[in-house]
Amino acid sequence: MRDIAERAGVSESAVSFALNGRPGVSEVTRARVRRVAEQLGWRPSAAARQLSGEGAATVGFVLARPAHTLGVDSFFLQLVSGIQEVLAERHLGLLFQVVEDVEDECAVYRRWWAEHRVDGVLAVDPRTDDPRPGVLDELGLPAVVIGGAPDERHSGLSTVWADDAGAMAAVVGELHALGHRRIVHIAGIPGLAHTERRMRSLRAEAERHGLTEVRSVTTDYSDVEGAAVTRSVLSGPAAPTALIYDNDVMAVAGVAAAAELGFSVPDDVSVVAWEDSVLCRMVKPWLSALSRDSVEFGRTAARELTSLLDGSPARTVRVPLPELIVRQSTGRAREA
Amino acid sequence: MRDIAERAGVSESAVSFALNGRPGVSEVTRARVRRVAEQLGWRPSAAARQLSGEGAATVGFVLARPAHTLGVDSFFLQLVSGIQEVLAERHLGLLFQVVEDVEDECAVYRRWWAEHRVDGVLAVDPRTDDPRPGVLDELGLPAVVIGGAPDERHSGLSTVWADDAGAMAAVVGELHALGHRRIVHIAGIPGLAHTERRMRSLRAEAERHGLTEVRSVTTDYSDVEGAAVTRSVLSGPAAPTALIYDNDVMAVAGVAAAAELGFSVPDDVSVVAWEDSVLCRMVKPWLSALSRDSVEFGRTAARELTSLLDGSPARTVRVPLPELIVRQSTGRAREA
Numbered sequence: 271m272r273d274i275a276e277r278a279g280v281s282e283s284a285v286s287f288a289l290n291g292r293p294g295v296s297e298v299t300r301a302r303v304r305r306v307a308e309q310l311g312w313r314p315s316a317a318a319r320q321l322s323g324e325g326a327a328t329v330g331f332v333l334a335r336p337a338h339t340l341g342v343d344s345f346f347l348q349l350v351s352g353i354q355e356v357l358a359e360r361h362l363g364l365l366f367q368v369v370e371d372v373e374d375e376c377a378v379y380r381r382w383w384a385e386h387r388v389d390g391v392l393a394v395d396p397r398t399d400d401p402r403p404g405v406l407d408e409l410g411l412p413a414v415v416i417g418g419a420p421d422e423r424h425s426g427l428s429t430v431w432a433d434d435a436g437a438m439a440a441v442v443g444e445l446h447a448l449g450h451r452r453i454v455h456i457a458g459i460p461g462l463a464h465t466e467r468r469m470r471s472l473r474a475e476a477e478r479h480g481l482t483e484v485r486s487v488t489t490d491y492s493d494v495e496g497a498a499v500t501r502s503v504l505s506g507p508a509a510p511t512a513l514i515y516d517n518d519v520m521a522v523a524g525v526a527a528a529a530e531l532g533f534s535v536p537d538d539v540s541v542v543a544w545e546d547s548v549l550c551r552m553v554k555p556w557l558s559a560l561s562r563d564s565v566e567f568g569r570t571a572a573r574e575l576t577s578l579l580d581g582s583p584a585r586t587v588r589v590p591l592p593e594l595i596v597r598q599s600t601g602r603a604r605e606a
Numbered sequence: 607m608r609d610i611a612e613r614a615g616v617s618e619s620a621v622s623f624a625l626n627g628r629p630g631v632s633e634v635t636r637a638r639v640r641r642v643a644e645q646l647g648w649r650p651s652a653a654a655r656q657l658s659g660e661g662a663a664t665v666g667f668v669l670a671r672p673a674h675t676l677g678v679d680s681f682f683l684q685l686v687s688g689i690q691e692v693l694a695e696r697h698l699g700l701l702f703q704v705v706e707d708v709e710d711e712c713a714v715y716r717r718w719w720a721e722h723r724v725d726g727v728l729a730v731d732p733r734t735d736d737p738r739p740g741v742l743d744e745l746g747l748p749a750v751v752i753g754g755a756p757d758e759r760h761s762g763l764s765t766v767w768a769d770d771a772g773a774m775a776a777v778v779g780e781l782h783a784l785g786h787r788r789i790v791h792i793a794g795i796p797g798l799a800h801t802e803r804r805m806r807s808l809r810a811e812a813e814r815h816g817l818t819e820v821r822s823v824t825t826d827y828s829d830v831e832g833a834a835v836t837r838s839v840l841s842g843p844a845a846p847t848a849l850i851y852d853n854d855v856m857a858v859a860g861v862a863a864a865a866e867l868g869f870s871v872p873d874d875v876s877v878v879a880w881e882d883s884v885l886c887r888m889v890k891p892w893l894s895a896l897s898r899d900s901v902e903f904g905r906t907a908a909r910e911l912t913s914l915l916d917g918s919p920a921r922t923v924r925v926p927l928p929e930l931i932v933r934q935s936t937g938r939a940r941e942a
Contacts, residue, residue, distance in 0.1 A: 347682065354702075365702075367700065368686065526888060548829050553862075
């Protein structure tokens with residue numbers, strides 16, 4: 271206080287009035303004091319800002335995944351990194367929490383709201399039957415749903431989503447053109463909005479192309495289930511000639527499982543991985559994969575949330591369609 | 607306020623006195639009011655708690671890694687998940703930030719301190735020449751260094767560390783027993799405390815066993831550099847018969863690079879990966895790897911920080927030695 275007063279050429283009480291937003295000093299003095307104070311490293315305390323109604327300057331992010339399922343993941347750290355980049359420009363903090371399930375996630379939102387800990391939240395992994403949008407709406411907590419469906423009914427929430435249906439259509443189109451007629455989609459967790467969008471799109475595309483031996487099998491996203499489903503579908507009668515995996519980890523595990531059964535990729539069976547990552551280039555053959563910019567996805571979501579915090583209305587934003595990178599794991603169907 | 611007053615059978619001003627910790631009500635009344643208030647969903651606002659000196663109820667965690675290097679990682683999400691578990695029990699939030707480098711990290715600490723945003727921090731990836739302990743000491747911010755050296759000079763900081771030297775000695779001992787005399791350690795980023803501990807231990811063990819053809823080569827931890835160094839050392843004269851990789855991603859990329867050069871694992875060259883993960887079981891042959899419980903590592907670090915916040919003195923805690931899981935990638939040296 272004394273240093274600021276000296277440098278600004280005013281009394282200590284004038285400094286106090288100026289920095290605490292109280293009357294008693296002119297706007298010119300207030301601006302000079304604040305400039306000097308900031309040069310000396312002063313920042314308004316987060317607590318003081320909150321009580322003065324300036325908000326928590328913090329955004330919340332909850333990941334509802336049991337700890338033991340947090341395995342190898344290329345998506346979340348990149349998403350969070352993009353989110354961070356935008357929040358940092360605005361001097362907003364990111365309050366992060368890992369919980370077991372969406373019920374716990376709702377409890378966290380209620381607590382954060384009651385304790386005025388966050389100004390808004392970013393919600394991931396939306397489900398077809400999801401209690402979170404209702405809770406966020408009820409609390410009036412500004413929120414962006416990452417990966418949400420475009421027909422979201424909760425008007426207070428923004429949605430940033432990828433066109434999973436369009437991407438699936440592109441993959442099925444590519445495989446169909448290569449002569450594949452029997453295709454299995456080894457999907458992620460049932461009930462997640464994007465899993466359901468991919469499965470619906472697969473059915474629609476199969477129908478459009480007149481393919482009757484096309485289906486989805488859901489999993490928990492793990493390498494273990496990815497390998498197990500691969501073994502199961504390749505061991506049955508009329509084995510598929512193409513497999514679409516909902517992530518990179520399952521695709522890599524699936525290729526190994528196929529090799530054990532004597533299936534060669536892509537001669538006997540073609541493979542496409544949904545999430546491109548370094549994993550897809552660490553196995554032989556290199557995997558064809560759907561690639562997207564997860565860092566930019568995070569940036570987009572954070573920008574939508576800062577817009578909401580600035581008072582803009584909620585809206586729905588679509589990120590660019592993932593691109594199918596054709597590498598060595600896709601080829602013409604043997605019987606084509 | 608009115609609801610609480612009605613249910614507790616007191617006046618609204620008594621409720622206000624009771625919840626704001628002001629005198630004017632008996633302790634019995636204060637306890638009753640608080641109980642009723644909590645039943646009705648009331649929580650002390652984070653902002654009010656801060657100003658009353660109860661702290662931010664938040665812990666900070668900064669990851670100084672450029673966004674583009676955040677690739678496939680099995681360690682950090684699990685570490686954070688363990689940290690979370692302990693913080694959640696104490697109703698402490700985790701403020702998370704990704705920055706480019708440790709200089710930016712120091713700036714974040716200074717800002718968090720100035721804005722009273724956190725009660726303490728967890729710092730990762732300590733370096734041999736690290737500005738962060740000095741800054742944290744200067745700010746008086748309670749901190750736990752994860753992976754720090756046991757001889758840390760900053761007495762105000764707690765340290766949770768793994769015995770990398772002991773683990774390296776176990777690996778070298780195992781390889782020596784299998785007849786390996788030419789060993790290359792494909793290390794992580796130079797200057798990180800645990801990289802330097804591993805390299806020092808490798809040199810000491812080589813000397814102890816009388817091995818003259820043992821050395822470390824540092825990398826950026828990426829699959830690209832892991833593969834490049836593998837190609838380089840296997841193409842030179844007197845190629846090593848055993849490779850020790852500082853993470854799983856480099857080991858998997860290294861096995862593929864070795865195969866391209868016609869080296870069979872483990873017949874021509876044995877491979878050990880430092881960080882066990884699902885990746886080590888997704889390639890053929892399955893990789894021998896050092897396994898540790900990253901979730902428990904996170905829990906331990908968070909427990910040390912809550913102890914510091916409770917006023918306990920700083921201390922140094924060692925987590926259990928990583929265990930060498932011998933799978934299919936290690937065998938007898940051909941010339942042994």
